[in-house]
Amino acid sequence: MSILGIDIGGSGVKAGVVTPEGEILFHAKVDLAKGQSKETAPILEAATLAGREALEGAAGKGVRATAVGIGVPGVVDAKNGVVVASANLEGLRGVPLAGILGDALRLGARLANDANAAALGEAKYGGHGKLDSLVLFTLGTGIGGGIILDGKIVTGHNGYAGELGHMRIEMSNPRPCGCKRWGCLEAYAGNLSIVKRTHEALAEDWKKTSCLHVPAQDPEFNAAQVFDAAKLGDPLSIRLVNETALALAVGAVNMIHALNPQLVLFAGGMTCTGDWFLELIRSLAKDLPIEGVDIHGRIGFAKLGEKAGVVGAAAVGAG
């Protein structure tokens, strides 16, 4: 059975019909104009349009989707298919999205938080073998996550489980986090924090020794440039990448101690840096677990990449 996946983000909607093997048969994309993410109607229209396009495209190939799954950033009441709150899609607050899109597309619909959906997609279609339990960290500007146990998303009592970026990992000298709290994983390993830490280090005494001082003046300067410079041997960049990897290793091993999942995976742009970064995280993680806890082969990178949004949503729709 093929499933329609609809991935709604602040800048637009992606939709696709996904085969039981996790292949996207037909892909549709509808952008949201600036400001539209604050209104309900344009989001619903964009999602319906993208969904219909994907359904029609797949029908043209002779494939009918039997259900729809929807992923949105924010807190979700999965049971009732309602968006509780979404910072990037204010127009969806309180909207019974599963019911509305299900009716419009004439398909049974299920709703999940997008990072939770990505975790389920990775568990089902990521090619990691039979995977019943998984902790996924989504690395972007900030850090989110999703937890799969017994093959199902852990939504939590109020629907916000998986806020792994705000696990506090530093007490005595905590960095401020975007959430206005202190010492969160995100404050050490989020893309934005890497940029901030670069600027801070350059303002201190790294300016003379790091090649980053020129690119860092560009307002578009980003974490990927720090990773590139680290590969070229820039000492500040190497330090920053090492700190990032250690923070991620601690986050991963904390979740391994708590939940003992089959796998912990990292997803997002940072995982495009290549295997050397994964090996760095793994080598730092090796010394962290207590005796008897074997983490060999337990930490990896997600494999769905750009497809994670749509494929994850479809995994939710598959139920």
Added chain:
Amino acid sequence: MSILGIDIGGSGVKAGVVTPEGEILFHAKVDLAKGQSKETAPILEAATLAGREALEGAAGKGVRATAVGIGVPGVVDAKNGVVVASANLEGLRGVPLAGILGDALRLGARLANDANAAALGEAKYGGHGKLDSLVLFTLGTGIGGGIILDGKIVTGHNGYAGELGHMRIEMSNPRPCGCKRWGCLEAYAGNLSIVKRTHEALAEDWKKTSCLHVPAQDPEFNAAQVFDAAKLGDPLSIRLVNETALALAVGAVNMIHALNPQLVLFAGGMTCTGDWFLELIRSLAKDLPIEGVDIHGRIGFAKLGEKAGVVGAAAVGAG
């Protein structure tokens, strides 16, 4: 249906028949002599003896147990009822305990880690209302834990889920932990760490200002004395108790962000200190969650106290 609960520890076995309301009808206790915890036969004999005594005692009151649940410290293969490893009960390593005790007592038997069992007991019989999800921290010499989701124990892929004491909460200046790693929650909030931190502080410059310098010379000196001195206004003790409470608050909120359970509870000797310590943890926790995460009423103390071992084991037996 009443259930027999058997709680096996390094110093002995406790057993009791537990009613559906969580009351222990009859209680039996068999001590292990020194060194016996390293041998298989004496542990099995003690457990069988305690179990039979409890069954007979309950039968004398007209109550028959319909199943048996067993709690042991260590890593457990719950599915097959086998003890994988146990530091305090080396004699049980590799022993198919559920099968052996079930046969001996002629009851269907289930096995769980003792902290996991305590969490299930607290969820079922702790008087917290309908409780489907719970994170329990067990505070003792070290710190363990148990996680309940959807009314069931999260055992993890290899049976060691719930190692909450080794969640790392400090990166830049980590204390050494009993597990030989660094910065674990246990290194800040375990009873042993409180004693160690007291000695360290007294060796620095607190000797003149803290009343602890006399009792701390006693080899029996323990964390409870630090809590007592804090209540009397001793400044060092207040600092140590505050640090302990903050570490516990961070541990609790980290798990709330990750799993969004209905409740996070603390169990163990430290919770006998009274409501002021719980209120201290709560007040420190209040500032830790991200926006939208309401932790009011979410953090508390366990209620089963001394009964947790036997009642938790019975909860496991009830399945």
